[in-house]
Amino acid sequence: MNENSSGILRGSIPPWTLVKLAGAVFCAATLLGFSGRLSWILDLFSHFRVQYLLVLTLFGVVLLIAGRRKAAFIFLGFAFINLTQVVPLYFGGQNEPPADSPPLRAVLINVNTRLGDHAKISEFIRETNPDIIVLEEISSKWLSDLAWLRTSYPHSLAEPRDDNFGIALFSRLALDESSVINLPGIGVPSILAVVKTEKADLHILATHPLPPVSSEYARLRNDQLKQLPKYVNSAQPTLLIGDLNLTPWSYNFRKLLRETGLRDSSQGFGVQPSWPNNNPFLRIPLDHILHSPDIVVLRRAIGPDVSSDHFPVVVDFAIIEKSAALNSWRKVEFDISLLDKDGLRGPSDGKVAVSYEFSIPDTDACRAEIKAIDKTVQFMPGSRGRIGARKGECLCIGSTHQDDFQYVLRALAEKSYIARIIECHFE
Secondary structure, three states: OOHHHHHHHHHOOOHHHHHHHHHHHHHHHHHHHHHOOOOHHHHHHHHHHHHHHHHHHHHHHHHHHOOOHHHHHHHHHHHHHHHHHHHHHHOOOOOOOOOOOOOEEEEEEEOOOOOOOHHHHHHHHHHHOOOEEEEEOOOHHHHHHOOOHHHHOOEEEEEOOOOOOOEEEEEOOOEEEEEEEEOOOOOOEEEEEEEEOOOOEEEEEEOOOOOOOOHHHHHHHHHHHHHHHHHOOOOOOEEEEEEOOOOOOOHHHHHHHHHHOOEEOOOOOOOOOOEOOOOHHHOEOOEEEEEOOOEEEEEEEEOOOOOOOOOOEEEEEEEOOOOOOHHHOEOOOOOHHHHHOHHHOOOOOOOOOEEEEEEOOOHHHHHHHHHHHHOOOOOOOOOOOOOOOOOOOOEEEEEEOHHHHHHHHHHHHHOOOOOEEEEEEEO
16 A cells, blocks of 8 residues: 555544544443453553543533534533443542541552652651551662651651662651561562551551553452452541552442442542653552541542652541440451340330341342342331442441341341351441
């Protein structure tokens, strides 16, 4: 094919057709992003919700102005699908500071073993003045360059490495029970520690899963995420901090929140992309600080460019008092014998409202069983409780009479539909 014929071929495709073809690609990516549990490659499509939203909105508006209404409405419809994934992050935050709890500040910095600038990072830390610092991709050279931190932050634990998976924790407050842990079969370190705050012991889990750049790395990342709930007790003040190499729209991220009981600190503060720093259009939120329900996030922000490929994350938070009702939440491994013990009963023998949630390994079978049980359960008058299941590794959530609660748990447990009780809440 000569140059002239190739030019004719290019010119034979009308510009509006190219726009429609490009828009169709973004529409397909929108749908593929919901299939992350099927394949690590499909999960990659979930990370770019903001980009899909912007491009499809632009294409839709341009086509609408041009009078191509059918394609325009299709693209705007798919833009709306992405909007429903993005907008919830701007609502639902709880940022009222408690009067009796001093605010604390945590900072996460992925320094990048080879790219970061220790002078810029030092300046940022001095200006931000955090109480807790997690540094990732830290090497021995980085620790040497940031040696001054040990003066201002005398309580620390570090596992430096030269392969982008070193990790360090620095705290102005005393640490207790701090240790480096190596999750089985993963090969990268994490840090567990308890920070002694004025209000309560604060549990810290700092981690950095592998990036999903291949099927093997994706498997290792997901295996690491699956193991994290073993080290998290959401009934205690807890922060899970790290470059998790996934975004809030990933199936694996939502699964992590469900299984740990933690919350996303960006909830109520919107999308805060942190990587890569050199491409604003492709930038996505990979760096996270997750927190337990008894922590309120007062402020969350992305820090300045520190010459890494990641931007820092800054979270101001406070530990709040649990109400009398919340104090009765319990986290126990499932044991059917507990159903006959006072430990799983309410404060009286009368009609006690009960809320509970538990993980279920076999969703379809459990849903059928719940449907059968629903016919026998007598809900309290005016109760808004329900028993239901979601797809996948679901939660069952309900509120019912205490005796019915016992019956439901027993019926499900006897048929092995309950893996473990996550929480029981008696009011």
